Amino acid sequence: MKRLMLSWLLLTSLMFGAKPELMLLQEWDGQDVSGWLMSEKMDGVRAYWDGQKLISRGGVELAAPAWFTEGFPPFAVDGELWSKRGDFETIISIVKKKEPHDGWKNIAFYAFDVPNENGGLIQRLVKLEYYLKLNQADYLKVAKQFTCKDNDDLKRFLTEVEKGGGEGVVVRNPDTKYVVKRDPNSLKVKSFQDAECEVVEHHKGEGKYKNSFGSLTCKTDDGVMFDIGSGFSDAERKNPPAIGAKITYKFQEMTKGGKPRFPIYMRIKEEI
Template sequence: MADIADGAKLELQGSGSKPYILKNTGGVYSCSCPAWRNQSIAIERRTCKHLRKVRGDAAEDARTGAAASGTGAAPAAKSAGKAKKAGASPDAAEAKEAKEAKDKAPPLLLAHSWETDVDLTDWWMSEKLDGVRAYWDGQRFWSRLGNEFFAPAWFTAGLPDFPLDGELFGGRKRFQRTVSIVRRQDRSDDWKELFFVAFDAPSVDAPFEKRLEHCRKWMEDAKPAYAKWHTHERCKGTPHLREELERVEGLGGEGLMLRKPGSRYEAGRSHTLLKVKSFKDDEARVVGHVAGAGRHKGRLGALEVELRNGKRFSVGTGLSDAEREAPPAIGTVITFRYQELSDDGVPRFPSYVGVRIDAAPFAAAPKAKSKARA
């Protein structure tokens, strides 16, 4: 079967008068047909009959993960098709997909936000890395939702045969570049820009300190070229915490993570792991594109987005010129930062961070109750 080279596009005649445009952008394949555009899943997992015609079913099954699940078709496209035949609403299909995603997700420990109500003296403190969370199962990397990251063999060389929890990290202020690399499915040389930074060993039945020591010893003995352990230090109290937070954020870091001494690894959100940041963040789904004006005329001015509770607002800052030229597609889940919520629950001063490739899909609330513009 033929393929589409990275950065190339191909025209394929459909049933209409205009041909469909098939593209390969950094290992992510797309098609301009409605069947591809209207899937409410991450773009790297979408497929359609036109891509399958060009690349073949085997290549598309391997790329989207359908072969591993035995579906023989893109998971979301197949479930959406079943829902349509059964008369189910799109929201119901999305809710079903979210449940399926939760069922296959690795058992990760997730953090709560620090609300200044806990004395963090003697807790273990580390920088909160602005990368992509990754679970190494001893053979492959998995996202929070259980989607495989296709790392090259040379990147994983030297990693252990036991699970590690960590972050695929490309450096501070490089979140979007990191996302663009890990979402690729061609095991490209771009992975040379990343490291896997391990901060826990979930399968080791021991307190946190011994699990971290297990990570450190493995990394120092095996010396993998593209992996390292994440250093921690004891927090000496709130002044020390504030000082370190200011230092990290001044360097372009995202914030801090605090781990309770002696705590065990547990799946789900736990108050033994707290994140500390000067700003808040959240996820929202893109529901519209607002045209730009002034220097942004002819391209995106702002993203109209919706929270899980139905609140709608616009995000117009934090977007690069390239992102305004090719904005996230409708249905994409994004991360944004903000200062606080208004009295009616709308984020104030929201700023775009990037596309979330490991966010669970969510259905729109029945009715959007408010709207604000950044």
Template sequence: MIFYSKFSIAKAILLLLASFVLALFLATESAQAFNDTSLPNVQLAEVYDKQNVQDYLISEKYDGVRAIWKDRTLQSRSGNIIHAPTWFTEGLPDVWLDGELWYRRGDFEYVVSTVNKDIPVNSEWKNITYMVFDAPNYNADFQSRATFYTSLIQSLHLAHVKAVDQFSLTTNAELSAYLKNYVAEGAEGLMLQKADAKFADGRSSNLLKLKPYMDAEARVLAHLEGKGKYRDKVGAILVLYSNASGSKITFKIGSGFSDEERANPPPIGSVVTFKYHGFTKRGVPRFASYLRMYKPS
């Protein structure tokens, strides 16, 4: 009898534990499902690779923070709420918009600092412009969407909301010339959107980016001591990079740093963005140069 009571108690405890674990699993799954559905639908760009430029509409690539306006909410592409001042969003239409929060060429850090604050600072947001480059829907091609958003944004008469200009070119040689001119004036690069393509979530060749260089992210493994004028400062950083095939590669980045950044380099374990021009035969990014600390939007 005593044995039976102990067995019953143990069984009851096991059943309670099993029920708790199941409830926890279901709650986690439910939360994950909620988070997944709350992510905004966004188009992501592939790299331009000599596609026929006549098939695309072209615009400047603005170096800012991606911002999706939908259901009266401004979100980053990763689904984080962007806490803009009320005056910044109250005049926006009840239409799904996609664009970039931008200040001016070469001031990416200012934009990130401004839009990442939970409590917006009006004086900082006064310098921010919402550069709208799409009004997504699943039925119209981009040519039609570009015409629509341009007319819509112009009708708002809001100084801080602008429609991104789209233009056409006929040859890839013209595209190279335009890129050179835009970059010379401080632009980051160009974007190409396939004119007859309908909106589609994720990355595809319907949307392309063209820069004078490529950029990527890598994790800092070590600081390497400098020599000569960089004595007592960092001469280079050793980083770990994952290439497109998933292979892990370590290499040094020794250029692109200011004197201040050499004195106070990116911390070990942090992620940095670097630029490069193609790859060596070993798959190492060629002519890698430090750009900035990586700041996900």
């Protein structure tokens, strides 16, 4: 039995691998970020290139075709698999398939850090940019970084991104090292916050939706219950998230009672 258990553990580790240790973002609380670097927060799939293969945040080796990763560097790169704004469902459908396929031609790997390189963020990215000048990697790109003049400049950039359908902005201190935890020197900036909850009940709609799905009740991990009735497409109202499904929603702020104010459905939460 002990030998069987060890064999099963070995097989599991080979199938899924260890989760990569990644830098995670904190929420911007209004602090001064003058001189920091800002970039668009891509609404794609986080991935880690370990020098040989692409791994998801959850530790799954992604089935990227050999031609997709051709020319990728022999060192680690942290980034996002992305195509364009508002295309998350397409991106996730491409990368979650178990076999390589031509759908990968529609996305690219956008690098925003080189974790094991010394120096600040600019120095780390310079190493990758220099490598790409000497080596052709058609599907590896460096995410554009802009210097933030002051907090008003950050708000202007955020407005520009969100008006264009983008998710938000990432702002990072260029002088700090890459750390594998939630980092106060790496911040996400959005007009809306987002979170996850579990669907517990469906409700019929009113008005134009009186004969179909109208809203749902969901529950957070803390047991807080609330309803979400907006953000659903017509297709999603015909086929709403199943009871028991985990979904992602966005909201403006919390009420005094601890519920999200003006929650809006975004998508089913997909884990890779």
